[in-house]
Amino acid sequence: MRRNLITAVLYTIVTTVLFGVVYPFVVTGLAQVLFHDKANGQLLYKDGQLVGSRIIGQPFSAPQYFHSRPSFAGTGYDAANSGASNFAPTNKKLIDRVAGDVALYQPEHPGTDVPIDLVTASASGLDPDITPAAAEFQVARVARERHLPEDTVRRLVSGHTLGRQLGFLGEPRVNVLLILDLDRSTASR
Numbered sequence: 555m556r557r558n559l560i561t562a563v564l565y566t567i568v569t570t571v572l573f574g575v576v577y578p579f580v581v582t583g584l585a586q587v588l589f590h591d592k593a594n595g596q597l598l599y600k601d602g603q604l605v606g607s608r609i610i611g612q613p614f615s616a617p618q619y620f621h622s623r624p625s626f627a628g629t630g631y632d633a634a635n636s637g638a639s640n641f642a643p644t645n646k647k648l649i650d651r652v653a654g655d656v657a658l659y660q661p662e663h664p665g666t667d668v669p670i671d672l673v674t675a676s677a678s679g680l681d682p683d684i685t686p687a688a689a690e691f692q693v694a695r696v697a698r699e700r701h702l703p704e705d706t707v708r709r710l711v712s713g714h715t716l717g718r719q720l721g722f723l724g725e726p727r728v729n730v731l732l733i734l735d736l737d738r739s740t741a742s743r
Contacts, residue, residue, distance in 0.1 A: 609682060633680060
């Protein structure tokens with residue numbers, strides 16, 4: 555019995571050190587070497603200043619930027635408090651909020667349907683991507699506010715449009731953090 559107890563305690567100590575210390579350090583080290591950018595949150599810098607992450611949406615509301623999907627993560631795009639509103643599609647609060655958001659976007663393109671992802675949140679509330687249709691819907695406003703030709707903005711959107719993963723998973727998407735290239739295009743004029 556005593557021998558079994560000593561074996562169990564030693565086994566617990568060895569596996570704790572192996573899987574609780576050595577393994578995490580090895581995996582973290584490999585991630586830093588092989589996938590440095592991804593292991594550190596895919597952070598984006600502009601002029602040495604941290605401006606965001608490629609994988610977390612931002613609450614852009616200024617007219618010269620592409621607007622993200624709405625977020626209900628904490629106070630909005632709060633990575634520490636990710637989550638959706640969990641309202642059912644028939645919930646009056648959700649219907650009223652979506653109708654209000656549609657009314658805000660409608661003056662940009664009277665008589666045109668507002669792309670659904672501009673008025674509905676993603677499941678995590680942190681999605682940095684919008685559909686190409688949502689980006690196209692905003693091109694005229696962004697171009698006008700930045701005093702750029704619409705074709706220039708469309709080329710930037712096209713250059714930042716990612717296709718389906720592995721050619722069949724998901725939908726094409728545009729990361730709204732293409733602001734860095736938009737800011738560069740405006741500055742170079």
